[in-house]
Amino acid sequence: MTTATDDAGRSVNRVEGRQKVTGAAQYAADTVIAGVTHATIVQSEIPHGVVTRESLELSAARASSAPGVLTVLTPLNCPPLHAPPHDLTYDLPLERRPPLSDLTVQHVGQHMAVVVADTLEHAVFAASLFELAYETLPAQLSASEVLEQPVPPDEKGGQICHGSYRPDHFVKLDEEKLQDRRGAKDEPLGATRVSARYTTPENAHYPIELSSTLTHWDGDVLTVHDSTRWITGERTALAAYLGLAEENVRILAPLVGGAFGSKSFLWMHVALCAVAAREVQRPVKLVLTRNQMFSSTGHRPRTEQHLSLVADEDARIVSTEQHTLTETSTVAHFCEPVGLSARFLYESPRLVTSHTVARINTPTPCFMRGPGEAPGLFALEVAMDELAYAADVDPLELRLRNDPDVDQASGRAWSGKHLRECYQQGAERFGWRERPMAPRSLTRGDVRIGWGMATATYPGRRMPAGCRVRTDATGTVGFASATHEVGNGVRTVMTQVAAESAGLLLEQVTFDSGDSLFPDAPYSGASQTTATVGSAVYQAALEWRSRFLDLLVEQSESPFFGMNPAALTVSAGRVCAVDGPAESVADCLRSLPLEGLTFTVTSSGAAADGPVSQSFGAHFCEVEVDEAIGRASVVRWVAVMDCGRVLNPKLARNQVMGGITFGVGMALLEQVPYDRHTAQLIGEYYLPTHADRPEFDIGFVDVPDYALDPMGVRGIGEIGTCGVPAAISNAIFHATGKRLRDLPITLENLMAPFDEEGSR
Structure with missing residues (x-):
């Protein structure tokens, strides 16, 4: 008989926390290598055209003669x-056209040159000597322009594409259909119908740590120290x-200082840094500036969504349509999959979803926290609020009436679904029953008060992963996988899983990540790392x-x-x-041959024919709106999540609070400001601060989902954001009577006069 300690399920502090708060934590740019040189990027200033050969030659000559320059x-x-190869580019945001491969310009901020010098200051000065001239070409800067104008021919054998x-499907997930329909061909008549257009702007990831590479x-043999959350994929690309x-190729990324999607793929500055290091035959460090990250490491693209809901006399949905127009670059594929949630979230006998992607002269977009679900649920959940008012049904009651028992997209059962408990617990904790239905009913002094809610959902995913185990004579058991610590507590949770499953104390276990020499793991994204890498760690710990025990007897x-291993228990570091x-255990290890306790295991992905794993949750929020100055503040938030077993409640709550704060920024502040004629960055990118933080009450249903993985967990990283902008917009409607369907909701939105529908 064997048992495990109960380390998983406890609120354990981060194992690297002390390093981070004392400044001892090492990130890519902190790597020290003798003889390092410094590189900087020269970027284009127009959205479309051809740089002239003469200006490029003259600029390169000036830069090359500058002090300390080694190569240009x-x-x-x-x-x-x-x-x-095609399989890396046809459904992933990897650029088909290699960098610096021709003179054409496809977007503002395209890499036009790399300057390498003995110091960063010398590299920056030399780069400033570039004065590029262009033969400008007409630029398509919006999806509407692409759809309305003639489609130019593709270029360079399809490396540069135009049109729409x-x-x-979404990335490598064939079952996540971007074009889907079920039920009748035509939209039915119903007692209630709402139909509207919703828009979301371009958002930037804006992590604290800049993208940094040292090659x-x-x-x-190439070694790359990079700020990446896709170690094995970056090695391949x-x-x-x-x-x-x-x-x-060896990729090292021990710690990543935030990403939100921006470090999920190989970006072109990394490849150029490697080329530069080979040219100068010395190490090269390249750290993008904050402004360069807006055009060099992805963004969430704009979306325009047209959504229609039809309900019968009992407010039961009979038809759902969600049609999305979004954007990508001319050199890479990416589709923001906003319509995926509509396929299953609410009972709907008829469904039509579509996604149209326009190739515009913009940098390549990519995943951003809550990809698809975050902007898609903004439209769907605001539309649900509109339907509730049109049908004169409480918004929570409407969702309960339309909660399906199975995954409508596949017809399969859920591996575990406790959304009703999220609704009920969240409503009770928030005091939803006291909410008056009529807008503009609540005030606090001269300030309008609004209560809003929305549903959250995000897939539970699991992919194959490996884990290496090494045991030393001191009694320390080290686990390692080529995954990533991006600030979410992966190392901590993996240490907990390993200790619990092996029967060891936390201090007897280490977990290392961030090295492509470790067993393979997928990118850290899509809320899959705990289920994916955790399954490999769990399997390795049991092994x-x-x-x-076999060696012991x-x-x-x-x-x-001579004893039967089944008659022994291993718990809390004792046999x-x-x-x-x-x-x-430590004393036992001193007399054992340790080579038998060093090995590697591989865990498979989720079963293709099993039940569908999906996480759910409910957001409830209170806003204050000062109509005199057009200010909206989010002051109180209750969220209850159904994410399977919670391994570390402290980290889980922090993840959800961070996701909600992320959603507050998406709702009220964030949009990349461009000049619509030149595509140049203008203004500032606003983010929420601690002053914008509401009072949080975060809860979990905490029911394990063993159909997805042996630990019963589902991911938490994305779901905190999903539904947040809609809950805020719905609360603002309740406070003011204004139905705002465009993000972000700004001062101008709030102070705009009513139209006949109560919308701006």
């Missing part, structure tokens, strides 16, 4: 990079661009315990020699026999 790479002299298209070569064998000097001896 431009499209005229950069060693050619390989185009990546309708992708079939160096040892013969044909970088090897493809450089024409290397994957085993000749370690089994091997440990085989050694003649062991007090457990005990029923009615027999007890010994610490």
